[in-house]
Amino acid sequence: MPTTATDSESSTKRTAPTRADFIRVEQFSFFYGEKQALSKIDLAIPEHQVTALIGPSGCGKSTLLRNLNRMNDLIEGVRHEGDIRIGGTSLYDPAVEVISLRKRVGMVFQKYNPFAKSIYENVVFSLRVAGRSKRAELDECVERSLRAAALWEEVKDRLHESAFGLSGGQQQRLCIARAIANQPEILLMDEPCAALDPTATLKIEELITSLKQRYTIVIVTHNMEQAARCSDRTAFLYMGTLVEHADTMKIFSNPSEARTEEYITGRFS
Amino acid sequence: MDAPHHIGAGPFATTGRSRQGEPWVWLTAAGLTLGVLMALGLFVLILVKGAASFWPRSVERIEIRQDSATTVIAGIITQENERRATDGTLHQQIQIFRGNRDLSGEAFVYLDRKDITATTRPESMLVLERLEYGPAIVEAVALETGGTRVAAEDPAFANELERLLDEGRRLRKQLLRVERRDIGAVSRELEELDRAQRGGTVATQEAAPRRVALEARFEKLRAEALRIRSQLSAATFVGVTADDRELRMATGDLLDVFAPNQAGWTGRLGETLRRVWKFLVENPREANTEGGVFPAIFGTVVMTLVMSLFVTPFGVIAAIYLREYARQGLLVRIVRVCVNNLAGVPSIVFGVFGLAFFVYFVGGFVDRSLYADRLPTPTFGTPGILWASLTLALLTLPVLIVATEEALGAVPRGVREAALACGASKWQMIQRVVLPASLPGILTGIILAMARGAGEVAPLMLVGVVKLAPSLPVDTIAPFIHPERKFMHLGFHIYDLGFQSPDAEAAKPMVFATALLLILVVVILNLAAILIRNRIRKRFATSSF
Numbered sequence: 014m015p016t017t018a019t020d021s022e023s024s025t026k027r028t029a030p031t032r033a034d035f036i037r038v039e040q041f042s043f044f045y046g047e048k049q050a051l052s053k054i055d056l057a058i059p060e061h062q063v064t065a066l067i068g069p070s071g072c073g074k075s076t077l078l079r080n081l082n083r084m085n086d087l088i089e090g091v092r093h094e095g096d097i098r099i100g101g102t103s104l105y106d107p108a109v110e111v112i113s114l115r116k117r118v119g120m121v122f123q124k125y126n127p128f129a130k131s132i133y134e135n136v137v138f139s140l141r142v143a144g145r146s147k148r149a150e151l152d153e154c155v156e157r158s159l160r161a162a163a164l165w166e167e168v169k170d171r172l173h174e175s176a177f178g179l180s181g182g183q184q185q186r187l188c189i190a191r192a193i194a195n196q197p198e199i200l201l202m203d204e205p206c207a208a209l210d211p212t213a214t215l216k217i218e219e220l221i222t223s224l225k226q227r228y229t230i231v232i233v234t235h236n237m238e239q240a241a242r243c244s245d246r247t248a249f250l251y252m253g254t255l256v257e258h259a260d261t262m263k264i265f266s267n268p269s270e271a272r273t274e275e276y277i278t279g280r281f282s
Numbered sequence: 283m284d285a286p287h288h289i290g291a292g293p294f295a296t297t298g299r300s301r302q303g304e305p306w307v308w309l310t311a312a313g314l315t316l317g318v319l320m321a322l323g324l325f326v327l328i329l330v331k332g333a334a335s336f337w338p339r340s341v342e343r344i345e346i347r348q349d350s351a352t353t354v355i356a357g358i359i360t361q362e363n364e365r366r367a368t369d370g371t372l373h374q375q376i377q378i379f380r381g382n383r384d385l386s387g388e389a390f391v392y393l394d395r396k397d398i399t400a401t402t403r404p405e406s407m408l409v410l411e412r413l414e415y416g417p418a419i420v421e422a423v424a425l426e427t428g429g430t431r432v433a434a435e436d437p438a439f440a441n442e443l444e445r446l447l448d449e450g451r452r453l454r455k456q457l458l459r460v461e462r463r464d465i466g467a468v469s470r471e472l473e474e475l476d477r478a479q480r481g482g483t484v485a486t487q488e489a490a491p492r493r494v495a496l497e498a499r500f501e502k503l504r505a506e507a508l509r510i511r512s513q514l515s516a517a518t519f520v521g522v523t524a525d526d527r528e529l530r531m532a533t534g535d536l537l538d539v540f541a542p543n544q545a546g547w548t549g550r551l552g553e554t555l556r557r558v559w560k561f562l563v564e565n566p567r568e569a570n571t572e573g574g575v576f577p578a579i580f581g582t583v584v585m586t587l588v589m590s591l592f593v594t595p596f597g598v599i600a601a602i603y604l605r606e607y608a609r610q611g612l613l614v615r616i617v618r619v620c621v622n623n624l625a626g627v628p629s630i631v632f633g634v635f636g637l638a639f640f641v642y643f644v645g646g647f648v649d650r651s652l653y654a655d656r657l658p659t660p661t662f663g664t665p666g667i668l669w670a671s672l673t674l675a676l677l678t679l680p681v682l683i684v685a686t687e688e689a690l691g692a693v694p695r696g697v698r699e700a701a702l703a704c705g706a707s708k709w710q711m712i713q714r715v716v717l718p719a720s721l722p723g724i725l726t727g728i729i730l731a732m733a734r735g736a737g738e739v740a741p742l743m744l745v746g747v748v749k750l751a752p753s754l755p756v757d758t759i760a761p762f763i764h765p766e767r768k769f770m771h772l773g774f775h776i777y778d779l780g781f782q783s784p785d786a787e788a789a790k791p792m793v794f795a796t797a798l799l800l801i802l803v804v805v806i807l808n809l810a811a812i813l814i815r816n817r818i819r820k821r822f823a824t825s826s827f
Contacts, residue, residue, distance in 0.1 A: 084703065087699070112707055113705075122699065128697060128719070138714070192703070
């Protein structure tokens with residue numbers, strides 16, 4: 014396993030026993046206006062593991078993912094029932110500031126979306142908005158994040174050039190570096206390889222495996238092989254309900270539900 | 283579908299209905315061509331007419347025989363056309379610029395070609411540029427200084443003329459300095475003293491000696507100005523017109539002497555460039571029909587820049603609120619429609635609004651609260667460049683709001699979400715990600731607003747433009763920037779030359795030259811903005827998609 018953790022403070026923090034229900038989704042329902050997207054989901058996501066959310070298009074897996082950092086709040090006319098807790102704290106607690114939540118939960122999107130800034134400024138964006146601007150700290154953060162995203166060697170000589178000069182796969186890895194720059198606890202990935210070619214996909218998958226040492230990763234994917242290759246646990250959603258949630262090995266070898274088996278063997282999509 | 287489209291099902295259609303997908307492509311192309319040709323035609327006409335007005339043409343000496351009497355005139359042929367007389371015969375009419383308005387009253391004469399018996403181009407004909415009465419066309423006779431007389435045939439004549447012209451230039455500059463700057467400064471001080479005395483800040487017994495000292499300085503300066511004036515008229519240029527009349531004028535009134543018939547191609551080119559230069563940097567003379575247009579160029583540029591300075595923050599902030607913060611409902615839709623309609627309001631209406639609101643209301647308020655001691659003479663309560671810029675900023679605001687809103691809307695949702703996911707607040711997202719990404723679009727809006735504002739004339743006539751401004755809005759007199767001053771504008775200058783000047787024929791070349799210049803100024807301002815935009819674009823070469 015490649016380990017990139019260097020600073021002792023966070024490695025001691027990470028030695029705490031892994032909580033099996035680090036993220037708890039409790040009886041969670043979600044509505045876009047009148048349309049119900051999720052109904053009564055119960056899900057426990059363990060710490061320092063990769064959990065894959067799979068299911069056919071429109072099943073609600075992206076909606077669920079985007080609720081983990083309250084990204085869906087931006088859409089007008091949405092409402093929810095039930096609760097989501099991270100480390101025991103409810104996301105919907107009025108005392109929880111959504112900005113501080115998002116600092117603890119990084120996110121990588123389907124379509125790579127670097128800012129119209131230099132590579133350097135892209136990575137340190139989350140530090141800058143948090144008001145941290147000490148040169149040494151930023152420099153350290155850029156190198157650490159880019160190394161963790163396996164991009165450092167490729168871009169270290171052109172950190173101050175536009176991020177748009179990178180290839181698609183590099184841009185997506187830059188987005189991952191940006192998402193982990195402020196050392197979140199959780200990393201959400203919404204089909205991170207959907208816009209990438211197979212080589213770049215492979216690199217991202219390797220990256221996911223290496224990142225789970227330090228982050229709890231939730232990944233939405235349409236690619237069954239990908240879910241099988243790089244996740245520890247898999248949740249299958251169908252039409253807004255959670256059908257099955259178990260170890261990836263079990264889901265792919267011996268699912269308990271017939272619909273799960275039909276989906277992963279490609280009998281419907 | 284009529285034609286079989288899949289391979290193997292039959293031959294592909296090569297003519298007929300399958301082409302109906304592109305109806306009348308030629309019509310759209312013709313529309314574009316027409317538009318381009320019209321724009322090109324307009325530009326070429328103004329370019330040719332404008333550039334031609336600087337080219338020194340030859341002076342013709344023409345002998346005419348009319349009713350058995352022979353007359354001679356000298357001048358520059360400015361126009362030739364055919365005219366049908368009332369009896370039906372066709373006449374070849376020519377228009378000649380003969381200058382010498384002080385001797386003959388009219389600067390232009392019209393002749394019938396059939397009356398002309400001889401035409402020559404004597405090398406001795408001179409075109410004199412003068413302070414008054416427009417150009418003169420004469421032959422030199424002599425220069426008289428005090429008792430000495432240098433005849434034109436004398437080999438020393440050319441040098442003497444050159445020396446007198448140089449001295450004239452030096453003296454006029456000196457005179458300007460004394461009259462404009464020094465006397466102006468003294469009268470301003472006197473005015474200040476008056477105000478202070480009226481306001482009670484200076485006691486009468488204290489003011490009296492200061493007033494005496496100032497008045498003594500004023501008298502001294504006036505004597506100095508008189509001395510320079512007498513020096514300017516110390517020497518006399520004597521010339522003779524083609525019809526044998528004598529023309530005498532002080533060499534101090536003589537700006538330039540040029541002999542077009544002696545000059546070759548390069549000489550004329552040099553004279554052209556010199557005239558262009560003088561047109562650009564000199565002040566206008568003689569009701570704007572002579573001299574340069576520098577104050578108008580300056581006024582146009584300053585007004586446009588100040589306008590952009592006002593419109594940019596307002597427009598961008600308004601667009602940010604409309605697009606990013608306002609709840610997208612009926613009210614915002616109504617506001618947006620109103621903003622769009624504002625762009626269609628006739629510009630003179632903005633002028634009226636600017637006069638009522640900025641000049642009388644805001645300006646009047648500023649005067650009452652800050653310049654009360656100068657009342658009833660208004661300081662800001664009168665049209666000026668600040669109010670003109672603000673009025674035009676209002677006029678161009680919709681252009682910028684619409685452009686900025688579009689630029690903001692074009693920033694992809696993914697990028698916004700990425701910023702928020704990094705823990706940015708909404709304002710941080712807008713400020714650090716959305717605004718930089720939409721900067722090129724915003725600059726496009728500023729360019730459009732500048733182009734619209736720089737060419738606007740009608741509202742300016744109400745809020746600050748004048749035919750002749752005595753001083754520039756920026757100069758060396760403290761506080762250096764005078765936003766309350768009236769100013770000159772190239773667009774208004776064109777109107778003034780073309781329709782308000784005493785001699786429309788003489789002003790015609792100036793109209794074209796000024797129009798050309800206005801176009802060039804707008805183009806240069808836009809080019810500058812476009813260059814800035816491209817630099818920003820290059821810095822963040824657009825996405826790989």
